[in-house]
Amino acid sequence: MTELLEIENLSVRFPVRKKGAGWGGKTYLTAVDSVNFTVRKGETLAIVGESGSGKTTAALAIARLVTGETTGQVRLEGKDILPLQQEQLKAMRRKVQVIFQDPYSSLNPRQRAEDIVREPLDSLTGKSASEKAAIVDELFAAVGLRPEQKRLFPHQFSGGQRQRIGIARALSTRPEVIICDEPVSALDVAVQAQILNLLRRLQADFGLTYLFISHDLGVVQHMCDSVAVMYMGKIVEHADRIALFSNPQHPYTEALLSAVPSVDAKRREETRRILIPGDPPDPLNLPKGCRFASRCPIAEPRCSESEPPLKQAGNGGMVACHLREAG
């Protein structure tokens, strides 16, 4: 398999006004801090983390949709997409599309369903009206919507159906990569299954590569091939699905996994709940060493001294922890 997407030292920072600094006092909030990872063609990479971990910002930076200062490289098929402008940017947008989190706010309430699905074709391609109409018809069928629903407005659909419209829109330009930003977290449980199954079916049918952002480890475990765990803007662990879920290396990953409530009685008995007390550090005033050190159950003095780099781990993946190394 080839590397479709290579992310190298990607950082995103937002200027924020400093408290009490008066006029012109500015500081930066680094939401994503030198992140590296690759995504192979046809696979699903999940980025998991809690709120404030920077997972969504990282994903949107890859889609060229963040307003903050973005540095580093995002290579799509070997070509850096961060400096692209105008026509080249449009060509890149044809290849990278996004499914958004909230189906209630991601559809323009004043557009009809068919216009929403057609919008990327209108803006990004030079296809004729009849070609576009044919694609829209095909996509409506592919995501399980009826043809007569094309004329309806978003508020006339249920949450699950709205997300289907969002998915059809993302598919319209036949993209290589689809960034799924918490695509089911706003939906009812029973509807989540419908959408997740649809996403997997479409991946097989269209040969898609997914970058799947989620905080729900159950969903991630079901959807992905490999997982990157983010904490405070850094990737702390990156491994294959089975390795990560059965043998997590980073203490934060362990804590995260142990916190998920489970219906599986066996798992409940086997898992020792690892409590991580306190709150994450202030993102404007990050500690010098490991960002997790203040809450880590196994932290040593050196953890607050130097920041651990991402390196080979015992489960075949990568981990950023001084105490967990391959060997």
Place this chain on the structure above:
Amino acid sequence: MEPLLKVENLRIELATRAGVAPVIDDLSFELGHGENISFVGESGCGKSMTALAIMGLLPDRIGRIASGRIIFDGEDLTKASEKRLRDLRGNEISMIFQEPMTSLNPVYTVGEQIAEVLREHEKLGKTAAHNAAIELLDAVRIPNPKGRVNDYPFQMSGGQRQRVMIAIALACKPKILIADEPTTALDVTVQAQIFDLLRDLRKEFGTSIIMITHDMGAVAEMAERMIVMYAGRKAEVGPVQQIIEHARHPYTKGLISCVPHIMADPTFEREELTEIPGIVPGLGEFGQNKCLFAERCNMVVDKCLRKRPPEAVFANGQKAACWRAEEV
């Protein structure tokens, strides 16, 4: 022993544009002393409405209790006066909500908000209430409670705010705590902390907890019994572990298997998730004499569309309102 709370044949009607709809249709259940019971179901199934009815907080002029009784500690709450209900609320029965961001008043410090409840119900003086507020913040494990008591809600994280909500709810040592999706807006690690906290507080104060949620995992962790609601009706009730192992209602079964759970041993093969097709019917469809789940059910037979199913009874008080419960 008499149960702490006994709901009998409760029917709540909601006035909608199209007419009157029974959001809660013939619901009966019991809650024992110190018991933790969970209401599960999709949104729009009447879970939250049940909680509001117990609190006497049905939306004015729109919702009303049409029939049935809510007996709390021997007293019928459906006949209680507004003043009596006010006395009970926050005192004997209290509630925490889903959104810790909006359920605290932003212009008062958290200490003032906790003290307010104590002064109202326990008639404590100003200093006594303030000191009690600090103790409560400590009880819900907010670090440095003496300092944090003067914080405003915006100075706290989501998890801390939910703890403050719990502190307010527990201020008067209520007999029942109703938690409406208490952790839905929170991160998993914070959710785990809140669950631990609720468990400990229950042990300490003997509070009965009614938890409303859509997360089967949370139910499995927290509750002894669960009630699965569908379209205003009780679909299934029984001991949590027994239902998870063998649900007797197709809806319950669907709810459990449609969510990808983390299992003890992950496998390479991933089956397609079981889908429950369609969505919960609108209020206008409620109350018909048939199984309201029939349209989404994969076991539907003619009978389901003609008559509302009675409850089939199984071991340990497990009951399922399904014509084919034996076969599920």
Place this chain on the structure above:
Amino acid sequence: MTDQTTEPTVKAQSPLSEAWDMFRRNHAAMAGLVVLCCIVLGAIFGPYLYPGKPFEMAWAPFSPPGADGFLLGTDYLGRDLLAQIIHGARVTLIIGLSAAIVTVVIGVTIGAMAGFYGGIVEEALMRFTEFFQVLPTLLFSMVIVALFGASLPMITLAIGLVSWTAVARITRAEFLRIRELEYVMASRASGASGRKLMFRVILPNALPPIIVQSALMVGSAILFEAGLSFLGLTDPNVISWGQIIGSNRQYILESSFTVTIPGLAIFITVLAISLVGDGLNDALNPRLRQR
């Protein structure tokens, strides 16, 4: 595999027709709309249907309403008051409407640019708006009219110039809110240009409160014009309701009807506009629609 069986077929009702349904159910707003339509029709066709001349002396001054065949009586120069009201309606409504248009054009342009571009543009435009906000409105418009002459366009412009700030603030607030919604980002991901985002995506969704505000603005422009006319700052060659009040004001004690009747006309019109504006507010507000 999908929702196909359970979803009943829904008619494709556009947000606009849904708003109309909502509006129709609001009795007060419908009453306001009916009254307003009557007034507008009267202003358009009245002069052709009613023979009276507004500027000619028709009878003895101060004839009370109903006397000698004059339904509303005559003013201090013996002019037919009904004819004046009918002819004045046109001018009054035109001033109200065009002042509101001036208000919306200036307000939306400035508010939209501030809300869309943010940063220094926003800062500068909002300071500019605040400058206009703190000007004493009546005094400022009097200065404009006094300097550039009391012609209809000048009066309209003067009213517009002092009242656009509210629209600008509302527009900016809506733009700031909508700019952050996911469908705007979705449009960007679909390759929409800045101009398309501003005019085709954000503006249509920002319109409801702006429409309501501008409807109410028609009412307040009419009141404003009445105030200016009362002070004599008006074009003597055209007749408006405010001007009728202004010219009869010395006789308010002896023949109060000459002032009360045009006053009542203004009151009814502004009330009708407010009711319609309120109804629009309810109808266009999606949060109320769910009830």
